Amino acid sequence: MPKVVLHDHLDGGLRPATVVELAAARGYRGLPTTDVAELGAWFDQTGAGSLEGYLATFVHTIAVMQSAEEIERVAHEALVDAAEDGVVHLESRFAPSLHREDGLTRQEVLAAAARGFASASRSTGVSWGIIVDAMRQHDDSLEVVEAAIDCRDLGVVGFDLAGPEGGFPPDLHLDACLRAREANLGLTIHAGEGDGPESIRLAIQRCGAQRIGHGFRVIEDCTVMGGRIVELGPVASFVRDHRVPLEICPRSNTHTTDLTIEQHPVGMLLDAGFTVTISPDNRLMSRTSMTAEFGDLVRHHGWGPDELRAVTANAAIAAFITEPRRRDILASVAGSAT
16 A cells, blocks of 8 residues: 655664664764664664653764765665655655754755655655754744745755654744745644643644644543544644644654553544544654554554555645645555555
8 A cells, every 4th residue: 555654754764774884984982882783672762651752862863964975865765765665755854953063054954865865766756855843942943944945946845843842832933933834835843742732722823834743632632432532622623623634653652652552542533533644753763664553553443444545645635745746646545455
């Protein structure tokens, strides 16, 4: 079945072997181990239990993504890996401000990633777009969004706020969000992952987000009985009835909270009519892929081909892509084998 990824962090999906090779070439000695298998296991954040702990591992991947050559390689490999997983469209996001230790401008960082994606796309046929992250805890979001606007012709399709939600509501960056919308960039904001429905409300109503990154905690604005959503609060009603896409990343969500995959509300949300999409978030830290995510939902939530097609069609409709490409993807989803 073709797959569409809306929420995938470039610096959260490196191959462990690539991390080791880039660290050796750069002379970076901060890795906990240089054994590829051991490093892959170390990055596994299955038991992190909090978003802050989960995010702490990124120091090592970011450390080996500071030159244009390093960034280009990581982007190329990310799209190749996506193609091998059956992905037909990938929207990859990362924060260019975190990749400037070698003196690159934000625009140069984004151009390097675009070269990597473009070269891999030529060989795989996978379409792609870059979503530019500003970090909620930093104060450079206006500079970040201007860099994103400068690089629209290179493949930048959207703007996002990432990082810890607690203490950093999205409307701290209202000017940057409005600038993104004014410039016709897609706008998706991390919300409803570390904080609850109020974070989602601010992202949509104050900042104008078109999609919500994660968003699974919208369930806290719902009344659940017998494993079904029976009543919606005002935030949940708006999200459902206005078909605001939720970029849900089930495995990652179970790693940053105390949820198990069986307890994840993704099935209830889909059944209640929310616009659910599925993404892997951080393939390295969550040791996952789209195939693995779909497999979990089949095994633990009883999903079949109809549900998988539905969330994939939702993702294609929500993607920041051209309408002809959207129609092509939807046709391939509709015609996919069971």
